[in-house]
Amino acid sequence: MGLEQKLGDMGIVTTSLEKAVGWARSNAIWPLLFGLACCAIEMMSTQASNYDLSRFGMELNRASPRQSDLMIIAGRVSRKMAPVIRNLYDQMPDPKYVIAMGDCASCGGVFNNYAIVQGVDEIIPVDVYIAGCPPRPETLIDGILLLQEKIKGEKITTWK
Amino acid sequence: MVAEPTKIKEDIPEIHDSPQNIVRAEDVQLDITFDQLKKLVSERALTGETMLLNMGPHHPSTHGVLRLLLELDGETVINCIPDIGYLHTGIEKTHEGKTYLKGLPLTDRTDYLAPMSNNLAYCGAVEKLCDIDVPIRAQYLRVILAELTRLNSHLVWLGTHALDIGAMSMFLYCFRERELILDVYESVSGARMMSSYFRPGGLWRDVPDTFIAQVRNILQVFPGRIKEYEILLKKNPIWRDRTVGIGKIGAEDAIAYGCTGPTLRGSGVNYDVRKAAPYSSYDHFDFEVPLGTAGDVYDRYRCRLDEMPQSLRIIRQALDRLPPGPVISDDRKFNPPPKHEIAYSMESLIHHFKLWTEGFKAPEGEVYFAVESGKGEYGVYLSGNGTPKPRRVHFRSPSLNNLQAMPLMSKGCMLADLVAIIGSIDIVLGDVDR
Amino acid sequence: MAETPSTFKLEPPEGLVASTTVFRGEVTLHTAREQLLALLTHLRDVQQFNQLIDVTCTDYFPQEPRFGMVYQLNSLPRNIRVRVNVMLSEHDARIESACAAFLSANWLEREIYDLMGIHFDNHPDLRRILMPLDYQGHPLRKEVPVTVEENAFSFNRERIDRDKPYARE
Numbered sequence: 001m002g003l004e005q006k007l008g009d010m011g012i013v014t015t016s017l018e019k020a021v022g023w024a025r026s027n028a029i030w031p032l033l034f035g036l037a038c039c040a041i042e043m044m045s046t047q048a049s050n051y052d053l054s055r056f057g058m059e060l061n062r063a064s065p066r067q068s069d070l071m072i073i074a075g076r077v078s079r080k081m082a083p084v085i086r087n088l089y090d091q092m093p094d095p096k097y098v099i100a101m102g103d104c105a106s107c108g109g110v111f112n113n114y115a116i117v118q119g120v121d122e123i124i125p126v127d128v129y130i131a132g133c134p135p136r137p138e139t140l141i142d143g144i145l146l147l148q149e150k151i152k153g154e155k156i157t158t159w160k
Numbered sequence: 161m162v163a164e165p166t167k168i169k170e171d172i173p174e175i176h177d178s179p180q181n182i183v184r185a186e187d188v189q190l191d192i193t194f195d196q197l198k199k200l201v202s203e204r205a206l207t208g209e210t211m212l213l214n215m216g217p218h219h220p221s222t223h224g225v226l227r228l229l230l231e232l233d234g235e236t237v238i239n240c241i242p243d244i245g246y247l248h249t250g251i252e253k254t255h256e257g258k259t260y261l262k263g264l265p266l267t268d269r270t271d272y273l274a275p276m277s278n279n280l281a282y283c284g285a286v287e288k289l290c291d292i293d294v295p296i297r298a299q300y301l302r303v304i305l306a307e308l309t310r311l312n313s314h315l316v317w318l319g320t321h322a323l324d325i326g327a328m329s330m331f332l333y334c335f336r337e338r339e340l341i342l343d344v345y346e347s348v349s350g351a352r353m354m355s356s357y358f359r360p361g362g363l364w365r366d367v368p369d370t371f372i373a374q375v376r377n378i379l380q381v382f383p384g385r386i387k388e389y390e391i392l393l394k395k396n397p398i399w400r401d402r403t404v405g406i407g408k409i410g411a412e413d414a415i416a417y418g419c420t421g422p423t424l425r426g427s428g429v430n431y432d433v434r435k436a437a438p439y440s441s442y443d444h445f446d447f448e449v450p451l452g453t454a455g456d457v458y459d460r461y462r463c464r465l466d467e468m469p470q471s472l473r474i475i476r477q478a479l480d481r482l483p484p485g486p487v488i489s490d491d492r493k494f495n496p497p498p499k500h501e502i503a504y505s506m507e508s509l510i511h512h513f514k515l516w517t518e519g520f521k522a523p524e525g526e527v528y529f530a531v532e533s534g535k536g537e538y539g540v541y542l543s544g545n546g547t548p549k550p551r552r553v554h555f556r557s558p559s560l561n562n563l564q565a566m567p568l569m570s571k572g573c574m575l576a577d578l579v580a581i582i583g584s585i586d587i588v589l590g591d592v593d594r
Numbered sequence: 595m596a597e598t599p600s601t602f603k604l605e606p607p608e609g610l611v612a613s614t615t616v617f618r619g620e621v622t623l624h625t626a627r628e629q630l631l632a633l634l635t636h637l638r639d640v641q642q643f644n645q646l647i648d649v650t651c652t653d654y655f656p657q658e659p660r661f662g663m664v665y666q667l668n669s670l671p672r673n674i675r676v677r678v679n680v681m682l683s684e685h686d687a688r689i690e691s692a693c694a695a696f697l698s699a700n701w702l703e704r705e706i707y708d709l710m711g712i713h714f715d716n717h718p719d720l721r722r723i724l725m726p727l728d729y730q731g732h733p734l735r736k737e738v739p740v741t742v743e744e745n746a747f748s749f750n751r752e753r754i755d756r757d758k759p760y761a762r763e
Contacts, residue, residue, distance in 0.1 A: 033220050034218060035224075036224070036225055036247060037224075037247055037269070037272060037589070037590050038269060038272035038353060038354065038590065040224075041272060041273065041316065041353065042352070042353065044335065045335055045338070045339075045342075048331065048332055048335035048336065049332045049335065049336050050335070050336060050339045061220075063219075063220040065218075075247075076247065076249055078245070078246060078247055078248050078249065078593075079248075079725070079726055079729070080245050080246050080248065080724075080725065080726045081217065081225060081246040081247070084216070084217050084218060084225075084246070088218060108743060110254075110265065110266060110269070111249050111250065111251070111254060112254075112741045112742055112743050112745075113249075113250040113253055113254050113740060113741065113742055114250055114253065114733045114738060114742060115248050115249055115250035115253075115725075115733070116249055116250065118742070118743045118758075119758075121760055121761060122758065122759050122760065122761060123761055124761050125760075125761050125762060133354060134352075134353055134354065136352060196719065196721055199718070199719060200719065244723060244724065245722075245723055245724035245725060245726075248724040248725065250733065252734065253733060253734055253738075253740060254740065256740055257740035257741060288618050289618065291618070413697075415644055415645055415670065416644075416696065416697040416698065417697050417698050418645055418646055418647060418696070418697075418698030420647075429670065431670055436673050437673075437675075525617045525618070526617070526622075526652075526664070526677075527617070527618050527620060528620065528648070528666055528675075528677065530647075537647065539647065539648060539666070541648065541650055541664065541666070543652050551652060551653075551654070552650075552652040552653070554648070554650040556647060556648040556650075556666070560701060560702070561698055561701075564697075564698065564700060564701050593724060
C-alpha cells in the first residue's frame, strides 16, 4: 500500500481507491458456514483457538448464503449434493469467491467412482484450490491469504 | 500430440435383459412422491393443519449434510423423516478395485472423527480372514491409539453439541485439547487426521521416542480439563433444562433399532464390544463401562463424559506395561520384510516384490469384525475370493442405526430440542453414507 | 458366559436351516429364501438373538445364484453372534423383508435395494436412500465399473482438460 506522508507526522496517508477498497474487502471476508466431510473438521480446527482464523477477519461464519461472500467447499461433493451446492452458489450475492479445499473438492481426490463429482469446478467456478487430504490448517490459511492477495489486486474495471 | 483414450481394463460383465434391469419411465422419480410421503406423515399434514418444513442439507446444526423433513404443529415436531445420502462416497465399491493394503486409507474417511478406530476394524477383519497374528507390542500400541481416538471423537462431539445448544466456549476448549492428540498422531504417522498407521499384521513402524513423553503429558493434563468441562456443564441449570428428559428412548426400542454405543448404554443396556468380544488384548486391561438410566440426552452426555476418564485409565495401564518387541507380524506372505534383508536374501526380495506389485491373497470366505468406536459398534464385513482384491467390503456403521432411532426419540419435542437430540446421538455423516 | 462361538449349540426346528458352516470361529447358517422370516423369528424369540446388527448383500458374479444376502445377529443375553446367509438368483432377486422381525432392517434393506437392486416384499417404505432419487441403475453390482475418470498423466492431461465440463460462471 503506497504511503505518502506530507507535512510530517499528521497521520494522513494517500493511496489509490482500488488499493484502499481492496485492503478493506480482503480483510473482512464472511465465509459461508459450509462443511461437508473431513476437511470441514480441519476447517473447524483452523477457526478454533490454535490456528485462529479471526485474525484474518473471518470470525463470523454466516449460515445464510445471502449474507456471505466466500464459500469454502470443504469436503467431498457427492452427486446428490451437487444441485444443492449450485443452488447455494447462485444465492450468494456478487462479488463472491469460492475456495476448493482439499483433494476431493479440487479433483475428486481418492474417490474415482460413481458417487463423487470429480472436482467441484464441474459445478461452480473456483478461485483458489488447496491441496491436501485433509490440508493442514496452515495450508488453509495459505490458501486464504492467496485469495486475499487476489482480492487486493482487483481493478476497478472488474468490480461488478 | 494427444494420445487416444486408454481402454479401462476391467471385466465388465454383460448385462442380461432380465426384467429387473429394464428401467421404466414410471420408476424414475425426482423427489419423494406424494404417495410415499402420505405413508410417512400424519393425516393432518395432508389437510394443511400441520406444516411440512425442510431442514435442509445445508444447516449449521445438523452436523454435516443431513436433510430432515419435519412435520410441525407450531413448534412441536410430530414426525421427523431423515433423508441421507448427501455424502455418499461409494467407499465400498472403491474397495473392490484396490488390494487389501491399498484400500486401508479409504477406511479413514468413513468415520472421519475417529480414523484410527476404523483402521483397527479393517485391519482386524483382514487379520481374521487371513489368520495373521499380531505381536503383543502392536496390540498394546493399538489399544493406546484407539483410546486416544475415542477421546478425540468425544471431544469433537462435546464441542459441537455444546455449540449447538449454546455454550460456545466449549467448542474452543475441546478443539484446544484435541490439538494435543493430533500432535501424537502426527508424530506417529505423519498425518494429523487420516493416519493409516495400523496395517494388517501390526503397525507401519515403531513409535518414535517422543511418543511416550507426549502421551504421559496428555495423561497428566487431561483429568484437569475434564473436570473443567464438568464444572461448566454438569450442574448448569440451563444445560440441565435443555437436556434432561429430552429425546428419551427405552431399552427395548434401542435394542430393536440396533443402536449401539452410548445411545444404547444411555438407556441402561450394558453392551460394549470391548467387554463382550474383546479384541486386540482389551481383556488385559481393567476399566468400567458407564451406564445411564433414563435414555435421555443428559444420560447419553454423562455416558460419554464418563468414558473419557476410563479411556485415560486404559492408556495409563497400557503405557505402564508396554512390552518391547516387534510391531508387525513376520509372516512374509503378508507383511514385507525389512529393507536391509533384501540385500542378502533372495526370498525376501521375492516376497517384497510379490507383496508390493500384486498384494497378498486372502482365502475364500467371509468374516465380520467389530470394534467399539466412540459412536458405537463399528464393524467390517469382508468377503474374500482368493484374489488380492476383496469381493465385498461392507462397513456396519453405528451412526446409521442410531439415526434410524431418531424419529422415535424426537416425537413430540420442540424444534430446538431436535438440535440437542441430533447432537446427542453423535452422528457422523461420512459414516452414515459411506 | 460359558458359551463361546465354537461351543454354543443352536437347535433350530427341522427344515429351517439347510446347512451350517464355521469359519474363523464364526457360525453361519445357510437357509432358503422361503424360510428366512421363520428362521429370524425363531432366532429372535427362542434363541434370544435380539439385535439385528447388519444386513448386507454380496454380488458373487459370475456364480449363479448371484446375490448372497447376509444377516448378522447378536444376542445380548447370551453374548454370541450368528450369521444367516440366503442366496438369490439374478433373475428373481426378491426376498421377504426382515422388518417384520427386526425394526433395524428398515434402512439397511433400503440401502441394499438402492445399491444392489434386490426387491424386498412387504417393506414399509422401499425407496432409494443413498443415491439421488432419479438415479438409474444399481451401482454396487459388478457390471458397473469401479473407476469413472481416466487417470491424468502428462500425455493425456490436455485431452482430459478439454473434455471435462468446467463451470464458467
